[in-house]
Amino acid sequence: xxxxxxxxxxxxxxxxxxxxxxxxxxxxxxxxxxxxxxxxxxxxxxxxxxxxxxxxxxxxxxxxxxxxxxxxxxxxxxxxxxxxxxxxxxxxxxxxxxxxxxxxxxxxxxxxxxxxxxxxxxxxxxxxxxxxxxxxxxxxxxxxxxxxxxxxxxxxxxxxxxxxxxxxxxxxxxxxxxxxxxxxxxxxxxxxxxxxxxxxxxxxxxxxxxxxxxxxxxxxxxxxxxxxxxxxxxxxxxxxxxxxxxxxxxxxxxxxxxxxxxxxxxxxxxxxxxxxxxxxxxxxxxxxxxxxxxxxxxxxxxxxxxxxxxxxxxxxxx
Amino acid sequence: xxxxxxxxxxxxxxxxxxxxxxxxxxxxxxxxxxxxxxxxxxxxxxxxxxxxxxxxxxxxxxxxxxxxxxxxxxxxxxxxxxxxxxxxxxxxxxxxxxxxxxxxxxxxxxxxxxxxxxxxxxxxxxxxxxxxxxxxxxxxxxxxxxxxxxxxxxxxxxxxxxxxxxxxxxxxxxxxxxxxxxxxxxxxxxxxxxxxxxxxxxxxxxxxxxxxxxxxxxxxxxxxxxxxxxxxxxxxxxxxxxxxxxxxxxxxxxxxxxxxxxxxxxxxxxxxxxxxxxxxxxxxxxxxx
Numbered sequence: 001x002x003x004x005x006x007x008x009x010x011x012x013x014x015x016x017x018x019x020x021x022x023x024x025x026x027x028x029x030x031x032x033x034x035x036x037x038x039x040x041x042x043x044x045x046x047x048x049x050x051x052x053x054x055x056x057x058x059x060x061x062x063x064x065x066x067x068x069x070x071x072x073x074x075x076x077x078x079x080x081x082x083x084x085x086x087x088x089x090x091x092x093x094x095x096x097x098x099x100x101x102x103x104x105x106x107x108x109x110x111x112x113x114x115x116x117x118x119x120x121x122x123x124x125x126x127x128x129x130x131x132x133x134x135x136x137x138x139x140x141x142x143x144x145x146x147x148x149x150x151x152x153x154x155x156x157x158x159x160x161x162x163x164x165x166x167x168x169x170x171x172x173x174x175x176x177x178x179x180x181x182x183x184x185x186x187x188x189x190x191x192x193x194x195x196x197x198x199x200x201x202x203x204x205x206x207x208x209x210x211x212x213x214x215x216x217x218x219x220x221x222x223x224x225x226x227x228x229x230x231x232x233x234x235x236x237x238x239x240x241x242x243x244x245x246x247x248x249x250x251x252x253x254x255x256x257x258x259x260x261x262x263x264x265x266x267x268x269x270x271x272x273x274x275x276x277x278x279x280x281x282x283x284x285x286x287x288x289x290x291x292x293x294x295x296x297x298x299x300x301x302x303x304x305x306x307x308x309x310x311x312x313x314x315x316x317x318x
Numbered sequence: 319x320x321x322x323x324x325x326x327x328x329x330x331x332x333x334x335x336x337x338x339x340x341x342x343x344x345x346x347x348x349x350x351x352x353x354x355x356x357x358x359x360x361x362x363x364x365x366x367x368x369x370x371x372x373x374x375x376x377x378x379x380x381x382x383x384x385x386x387x388x389x390x391x392x393x394x395x396x397x398x399x400x401x402x403x404x405x406x407x408x409x410x411x412x413x414x415x416x417x418x419x420x421x422x423x424x425x426x427x428x429x430x431x432x433x434x435x436x437x438x439x440x441x442x443x444x445x446x447x448x449x450x451x452x453x454x455x456x457x458x459x460x461x462x463x464x465x466x467x468x469x470x471x472x473x474x475x476x477x478x479x480x481x482x483x484x485x486x487x488x489x490x491x492x493x494x495x496x497x498x499x500x501x502x503x504x505x506x507x508x509x510x511x512x513x514x515x516x517x518x519x520x521x522x523x524x525x526x527x528x529x530x531x532x533x534x535x536x537x538x539x540x541x542x543x544x545x546x547x548x549x550x551x552x553x554x555x556x557x558x559x560x561x562x563x564x565x566x567x568x569x570x571x572x573x574x575x576x577x578x579x580x581x582x583x584x585x586x587x588x589x590x591x592x593x594x595x596x597x598x599x600x601x602x603x604x605x606x607x
Contacts, residue, residue, distance in 0.1 A: 061413065251414070302400070
């Protein structure tokens, strides 16, 4: 085992120890477990955005739509279809992913700023649907009247509704699964191809890589992850909010990824942690928190464009 | 029924005129500097509130003359201080920066002028309907459309026949060559940005006279402007003009038959255009990559 490998193992172990022990160290530091749960879920969303942004080099600014679709998918499943937490997660993920696959096919031929513009505009479609179709989605008030269900594992029933810690660990397991799949994809030949496209699209094309198809696959995969994160988020709040589909939410996700460090696999999680905690704090001390969040955007872009982990020296390893 | 249809088409045209003003400014900045200005709606709001502030002293006409240039000056400062360092970097960064800027502007206007809507008084004679038959055509609406037509015509003359306009168009196609010919492209980008923001400020004043002011009014106009640009074809200002009018009229007409979908129809239009003609109606092939 080389020193490099050992270093990475240590970092990985440290991350998981911090995550596993979160309910124990959050409280003494003035946080609460639900905050850690939110960080995990939004962190997963930011990592899904980064799957596309940081590793394929394609800027989607409309990913909140698939996040929100996941949330509505999970909420509607629990409300109308079946009282099953796993099923709601699955259907939420499918809704986000399938929508992403369909729209992705329309979008992938564009690049750069134009790709960003088209993704924003298409993302807004779902915002308007959620906003207008009040009879199904609850309109402006959001989707209410559902709650996450106890987990039935056959031999034991786990109460994830009233116990914040149980729910945190449930989310952590889901997070671990998603992140493992993501990491696996990035290490596969396909993942290497994604990075090749990011580094030099023209050369990748000359090598015979079907760039459009690969970007479409990456877009679709990231929408599946996004839908999964969104479904989890609906379970966190027992509520689905139309503003979760809005492009300003997409901006927050991209910001988390950039702030943490786009080229780093774990960067977006760190970015999400900083962002969520900062927003939580700011909105409790000032009504002008929007200005402060806005200033954060400006400052990060001007002075820390490579993000927190970029400064330390991440090299885009999965 | 004819009257209702006419009413909504007129409405659509007027809304379309707003989209056009907004989208042309966005398009100018996007084409030359590769910056998606998320704060464009914010500048519209600034223009409106400046008009609101100065109207009591110099009247509506004075405000119409003063507010757009003042907005453009603010835009110049923002470009110089915040956006200029980002040229040549990944467009992601200017996107995030202007996105944050939009937050700051919205919150700032709320802080300074309050969250409640504010009316801007327009001259009495403009507020009257022109005929009882067609009650919805007020002098103000007619004036707005006429002004937008004049401004857009002036813009196209500027771009086609003046030295600066020709440079801007050349820069849109190949900025490097323009720079190599000894033209100061920093200055060109600044001026171009200012022209774009001027248009946003102007639409702010006009919108204020029609709808009153709210800190959030800019965001609602931003998405349709994006769609206008995409439908018309990125890189083509004529396309943007066409796209803005098209989606304005389309959403106006949908409002007659199915009001809930008047917003959605723009997106449907965009999807259809992207399917049939990915580069947009008048976009050029090379422009989309």
